[in-house]
Amino acid sequence: LAKTTQPISMDSYEGQEVNITCSHNNIATNDYITWYQQFPSQGPRFIIQGYKTKVTNEVASLFIPADRKSSTLSLPRVSLSDTAVYYCLVGGDDKIIFGKGTRLHILP
Amino acid sequence: DTEVTQTPKHLVMGMTNKKSLKCEQHMGHRAMYWYKQKAKKPPELMFVYSYEKLSINESVPSRFSPECPNSSLLNLHLHALQPEDSALYLCASKHLAGYYNEQFFGPGTRLTVL
Numbered sequence: 001l002a003k004t005t006q007p008i009s010m011d012s013y014e015g016q017e018v019n020i021t022c023s024h025n026n027i028a029t030n031d032y033i034t035w036y037q038q039f040p041s042q043g044p045r046f047i048i049q050g051y052k053t054k055v056t057n058e059v060a061s062l063f064i065p066a067d068r069k070s071s072t073l074s075l076p077r078v079s080l081s082d083t084a085v086y087y088c089l090v091g092g093d094d095k096i097i098f099g100k101g102t103r104l105h106i107l108p
Numbered sequence: 109d110t111e112v113t114q115t116p117k118h119l120v121m122g123m124t125n126k127k128s129l130k131c132e133q134h135m136g137h138r139a140m141y142w143y144k145q146k147a148k149k150p151p152e153l154m155f156v157y158s159y160e161k162l163s164i165n166e167s168v169p170s171r172f173s174p175e176c177p178n179s180s181l182l183n184l185h186l187h188a189l190q191p192e193d194s195a196l197y198l199c200a201s202k203h204l205a206g207y208y209n210e211q212f213f214g215p216g217t218r219l220t221v222l
Contacts, residue, residue, distance in 0.1 A: 032209055034209050034210070041196065041216070041218070042169075042215055042216070043112075043200070043213025043214050043215055043216055044151065044198075044211075044213050045200050045209040045213065046211065046212070049209060049210065087150060091209060096153070096209065096211065097153060098150035098151050098152075099150060100150055101150055
């Protein structure tokens with residue numbers, strides 16, 4: 001399983017775009033990149049998944065360069081309610097391992 | 109129904125007690141998971157069931173005993189736990205077919221071992 005590295009924490013302000021980058025240098029050919037969000041005392045919630053290039057859904061975008069050794073989660077116009085821990089995971093089968101995650105703190 | 113439910117929400121038990129955690133989903137998912145999460149740490153995988161069979165055991169102590177009686181239910185039986193086993197226990201499920209890796213997590217059971 002590919003190991004992931006993310007910033008431990010980030011601060012941003014309401015209304016800003018937030019980009020969280022994850023590095024995964026030893027990603028395998030059949031691995032997908034998945035991001036989860038977790039609020040305190042709740043289970044993680046799936047945000048987005050991608051394999052290459054760009055994926056966009058109603059809450060986020062995921063940018064993956066051609067070499068796939070990193071990925072960037074982009075949250076447009078964040079609000080206070082986006083304060084949470086964001087996990088980047090890499091894998092392709094039924095076993096996924098959470099990395100340390102990024103604590104995102106949104107300020108008013 | 110796109111929900112994973114877990115009961116109880118909170119559990120306090122002594123080191124000599126026997127208790128069980130329950131997880132249920134009705135999304136037709138054939139993979140189910142138990143995770144343990146300590147405060148300010150990421151979830152740690154404990155067990156994976158695929159088609160009701162135990163497929164992964166991450167070297168979890170035998171005082172934790174999983175059970176998958178059918179495709180919708182997952183139990184975690186607890187016996188002779190230690191105070192360091194106090195944590196949030198999360199259940200998750202997902203489809204096995206295809207590449208999509210979205211796991212649906214329940215709200216967790218907050219376990220305190222005295």
